[in-house]
Each structure stands twice: as C-alpha cells, then as structure tokens.
Amino acid sequence: MSDDTTRLFLGLVAVLTTASLVAGVLSWRSTRPLPATLDNLNARIKAWWIMVAGISAAFLFGPGGVILLFAFVSFAALREYVTLTNTRNADRWTLLGMFLIVIPVQYYLIWIDWYGLYSIFVPVYCFLAMPALTALRGDTSRFLERVSEQQWGIMLSVYCISHVPALVTLPIPGNEGRGLLLIAFLIATVQGSDVLQYIFGKLFGRHKVAPNISPSKTWEGLIGGIASASLLGAGLYWLTPFSPLEAGVLAGLACIMGFFGGLVASAIKRDRGVKDWGHMIEGHGGMLDRADSLVFAAPVFFHIVRYAWT
C-alpha cells in the first residue's frame, strides 16, 4: 500500500506543479491587471494545493482521519445548505439535531462499520424523527417546505457524502487494507472530471447543456471531461481491485453522476439567487461547490462496488 500511496501522492504533486507552472507562465505573459478568468485560475490552483495537503494529512491518520475529514465536509456543506433554506424559530431543535447528533452518529456508525444501520439511519430514522420533532413545536407555517428542505439537506450533505469514507469498510476479497486507496481513486477521478470538464469547456465549449441552469456547462466540456476522466480512471486502476477496463467504466459512471450533482447544485443556487454556496475555498466558492459532484457519485459508486465486488 505504501508504495502505491507514494506514487499517487507524487503524481498529484506533479500535476499540481505543472498546473502552477502553466498558470504562472500565462499570468507572466498576460496583461496587467490579470483578467478575471486567470485570477480565478490562480486562486483555484492555490486552493487545490491546500485541499490536496489537507486530504493527504487526513490519509496519514488512516480511516479515522478520513472519516473525521468527511464529517467536517458534511458540517461545512450542511451549514452552507441550511443558510439558503427557509428556517423558522420552531426549526431550531431539528437544525441543532442535524449538526450535533446526525453528523456525529452517521460517521460513528461508519467508524464502527455497522453497515446495517449507517445505510438506513438517515433515510429511515432521521426521515421520520425530524418532521416529528418539527411538528411537536407546533408552527405549521410553510411546514411542508421547511421539512422537505431539511430532509434534502441531511441527505445531500450528510448521508450521500458519508459514502466516501464508507468505502473503506467494504470487505472486498483481495483488497484488505487498501480501502483508503479506493477512496483516493473516487476522489481523484470525480474531482479530476470536474477539472477536465472545466478545461474542455473553456477550450471548446460552444453548446450549453442547460442554459437556464448553468452557463458554464457545455456538451463539449461534458463529453471531453467525462471521456478523459474515464481514461484517467483506467490509468489509476492500480489503486483499486478492478481491471483497467472496469476502473474506466466505474470512473465514467461516477463522473456522470458527478455531473448531475453539479447540475442539481446549480439549479438550487439559481433558485436561491446565489452564485456560490459560500466562500470557504478561495476561487472555488463554498464546500458544496467543490463537493457537489462527490455527493451524487459516492453512494452510486459505493453500491455498485458493494454489489459486484463483495
């Protein structure tokens, strides 16, 4: 494992160094002040260095570190989400419960590897308990809307995202002790697909996929990004228990789900009249702006692998 981890880490550093060099040359040759796109590119690359450093640090602490990292991702994502929803005073207990009980319990269940409960804790128990708690407070104004928004938030920001660290618990024969690398594979391909879609879109983007939702999502970016990210996934097969072909197909599926995650997140932002979820990650926006693709990709990837490989 340590050899593969080192290779992955060095590969990432090489990619980021190349990106920094290219952006540096572009900035050096550009007119001053820098155009907004280039300014944003520099900020994004700088943020990537920090994110890769953070994720690597979490991996050093093993599964516990990755679980804690994603509990934090859930906290930040849920906070951004709830900020944009309609909340009333009667929702306080439900909201506090989402942050103080649901997030810790969900990630603790993953830590103790209790698949039977962590796979239904949110969609069954929280699904029923949260509206009950809200109803007990008696405020019926916009009740359905408030309750639905809470359900969505907890599913997206906690349940779905928690399937990334849950990958480490999958008992895949022959893959013992390599669960973290499977997580690295998913993150690298899905995030790589976001970057590649961005690059293909900037270079060749002409035809918008959903002009009402996002002006930056184009067919050229989508097809180019997902095709190249699938190749990236195939090339990273050595991180996984899959053959190169299987790795490419799974990466492609995860990236298509990731695209839909980004699309749905954009639709929510458009509905609420904001451009970004927040400002936590310089150049990227909020945590959900970066994690929206993983939200959709992780549970599907998790269950396909669980069904076919365990």
Place this chain on the structure above:
Amino acid sequence: MRYGKASLLQKASSAALAGLSRAVTGVRPIWAGVKPNGPQRIYFANHASHGDFILVSTCLNPAERCRTAAVAGADYWKADAVRRFIAERLLRTVLVERNWVERTADPLAVMLAALDAGESLIFFPEGTRNMTEEPLLRFRSGLYNLAAARPDVELVPCWIENMSRVLPKGALLPVPLLCRVVFGEPVRLEAGEDRKVFLDRARAALLALAPRKDGNHP
C-alpha cells in the same frame, strides 16, 4: 471601569470568542464602503441577537478589536454576577443605563468618556434587540448625540446578516449558519442638520447594506 486598555483576560477571551464565532458562522466581513484600518470609529449596526457585537468584533483586525468596546444595556448585563463578570471582565463593554427614571449616570457621558479614552464603539442605535418582522426599528437619538458631541469620530454602518437565525432571543445553543457583516461608507452629521433628518439618513444608510430579495449584496 477603565477604558483604553484591554486586559490579558479580555484579549484572550475576545480571541477565543472570535475563533468560536468563526467556527460556527464562518463570518465574512465585507468592507464595502470603508477600509478595515481607519481612525477612531463608532460601528453602528442592526441588532437582533446577543451574538451581534461578537460578530462585529470578530470581523475587526486584532489591534482594532483590542480598542473596540460594545455599548450594552446595564440593566441586562448587571442583573446577576455571571452576566456582570462576562460584561466587565471577559468582554470589552461600555454599560449604559437605559431606564432614565432610575439611572445614576448619563449614558451619553459614559459613552463620551469611552470615546475620549480612545475607544472605538460598537453601537446599536435601535436601543434594543429588534424582535419584529421589520428589518430595522426607528433609531433612538443616541447616535445623533454622539455624532454631535464628537464630530471627528467616523460613523460606520454595519449590516449584520443571519445572526438572528444563528442565536435568536432566548436561545442557548447557536445553529451553525453562514453570516456576513457588511461595512458601509461612513455617515457624517452635516453642519446644522436636524436630529430627525440625520437619524433617518443614518438608518437609510444602514438599510441600504441589507441584501436584496435575491440574496445578493448590492
């Protein structure tokens, strides 16, 4: 009460509070009409939560935070020993008596003493926490009196966004939500300007910083 110097305990607790409020609210200052560093100021803000002045002070840089005190109601903060300890030892507050029938010290004199000692103030011109559906109550005359007495002090409007959802009246635990504080362009009292005209203008300047319906900052 001594002004002008923050005790070690106050420095430590204000840094700890700033860290905590960042962890819960991820608060972001938006310096829309004024730079973070400037002359002595009165930051005047909308008020709906006990967290408000913590949020504003979190947005200030450490040096400015150390010379900035919040103006708060003595009737509330001196009501019991715990509150008294928080207000007088842990936080930097200028306590004024709002009930003019029973009061022993003139609130204006207390605030001017703090200003003369070099303090910047966080001031809530509505006089109390706003519990109505209105975005902003009518301003009391305090802001005008301060502006008239100390014309060199900058009056900076600060719109606090979302804190009333994080920690509404009566709540003990804060719900984590993202907050912003928008710092607008300073308001000046014009020569000979009428009290009511000035207060309306200051109130409009603060309201203008509130986010529009679409959630975007103007």
